[in-house]
Amino acid sequence: MISVAIDGPSGAGKSTIARAVAGSLHYLYIDTGALYRSVGLFALRKGAEPTDREAVAKLLPEVSLSLKHVDGVQRVFLNGEDVSEAIRTPEVSKAASGVSAHPEVRALLLETQRSLARENNVLMDGRDIGTVVLPNATVKIFLTASAEKRAERRFKEYQQKGIPTTFETVLQDVEKRDYADSHREIAPLKQAEDAVLLDTSDMTLEESEQAVRQIILDAQHGQKE
Ligand code: DC
Secondary structure, three states: OEEEEEEOOOOOOOHHHHHHHHHHHOOOEEOOOOHHHHHHHHHHHHOOOOOOOOHHHHHHOOOEEEEEEEOOOOEEOOOOOOOOOOOOHHHHHHHHHHOOOOOHHHHHHHHHHHHHHHHOOOOEOOOOOOHHOOOOOOEEEEEEOOOOOOHHHHHHHHHOOOOOHHHHHHHHHHHHHHHHHOOOOOOOOOOOOOOOOOEOOOHHHHHHHHHHHHHHHHHHHHHOO
């Protein structure tokens, strides 16, 4: 099985790029952030503070998550309910970052992610795929861009969806989330030693996709030789 790990901070374009590249290479695209977001959504619905480890850990036995792929598009189900859209709000982004710091949450999601990679050729995006989830991935890419560029992209996305916010708020959220994601004790966001670094600040989406595709093809080529 071939596995491609794409890690990096939020808003670097990981999911858009990963989805497109996975589609063209016929790999299963796995957006692991959706799993953390679903746990965050569940905590919010239950009135638990996402950063409260004990409160969140207590809820986990009630959480059942599954991913289904329909025409190459991933849908995520929380206790049988399709929450693919409900998890894309700023509140859930924050809650996901909160719950993702708890070891109990990471342990629960680790096996879900690994079993998908055992059964399929996958292109998985997240924060710790190359470092923790799939340390033996065939190819590892660390995708990043400046905080301003990432905030700009996310702000546009919210505007298109009619979610009211300001650029300043989005930038602050991006910076706060970067800090929290890279400073947590367990599985922090960091580049794996053997990952290829790709900075997309000055690249269009098409250029980024092409660069990612090329890194993957080069790695596969290198393996055969
Ligand atoms: O990629 P995203 O924005 O959907 O991720 C939401 C949150 O989940 C993010 O703040 C960090 C966390 N996350 C993680 O800790 N590990 C992953 N593999 C994916 C996401």
